[in-house]
Amino acid sequence: MSALRKWLFTGLLVIVPGAITVSVLHWIVGLLDQTLLILPAAWHPDKLLGFHIPGFGVVLTLLILLAVGATASNFAGRKLVQWGDALVSRIPVVRSIYSSVKQVSDTLFSESGNAFRTAVLVQWPREGVWTVAFVTGAPSGEVAAYLRDEFVSVYVPTTPNPTGGYFVMVRKSDCVELEMSVDAALRYIVSMGVVAPADPLLSTPKSTP
Known part of the structure; x- marks a missing residue:
């Protein structure tokens, strides 16, 4: 029975990742x-x-x-995009939805944006309990004036589905910046800690004297 159980779980480990990958690709x-x-x-x-x-x-697709990106990258294309944004911003209900989505997309996909560029350790949901989170920016405006101290905005994803999570603001001094990449941190979260990222100190080649 122990051998059958071992074969069953080994078969699941082989089949499940491939089956899920095929299903996701088929849906996309x-x-x-x-x-x-x-x-x-x-x-x-x-x-x-x-x-x-x-x-x-x-x-x-x-x-x-590629065509839209190439068009929007030149002067005429940028002007056309600005004209379209100005037109949409005058439509009462649509402008609130469009502006919110555009701000998020600009933050996530812009080359100059800092969202999801850094993985950090934070104490969540209480002191003494640590989890991996991603820096999404810094508080501004009225929120920053109220907090006064140096805070950062972080996204704490849930596991094994990182698309859901919590947006919190924590002191920068309470965050431990990690050297692991965002991809490695996501794999760590999705696998519920099973797939641990490589130690950067071990992966760095030693210099020879």
Whole structure:
């Protein structure tokens, strides 16, 4: 029985990651394939080839992103984006949603942004209990004036699903900055501590005299 149990768990360790990966990729490809709906019906690959090949939507999405990015990177494109932002900001209900989403996306995806660039250790949910969190910025405005001391804004993700979590503000002196990358910290969180990041002191090659 012990051998059967061992084989069962070994099989799960081999099958489950692959099955979940395939399921997630299948969902993403299926979602991106909906991009083909913007094309005229006569241009659909299914119509042209006579059969369905998954993944054309992914290619089309990448081409659209590259085209929009290239257009928005030049002077005329930036002006067009600014004109669009100004137009949307005049629509009563839409402007509140759009401005919030744009601020978050600018913070997360901008090359000059600092969100999720640093992993730290913080005491959460009480003193003496530590967890890994990510620095998202610093308090400003009325919040910063009230706190007075030097605080940082951090996101404390839940495990094993890091898309949910808590936004808290803690003193900078109470945060321990980690040398691990954000990817390594996420793997550590998702695995519930099973996949421990490598020790940077051990991975750094020693200099020869």
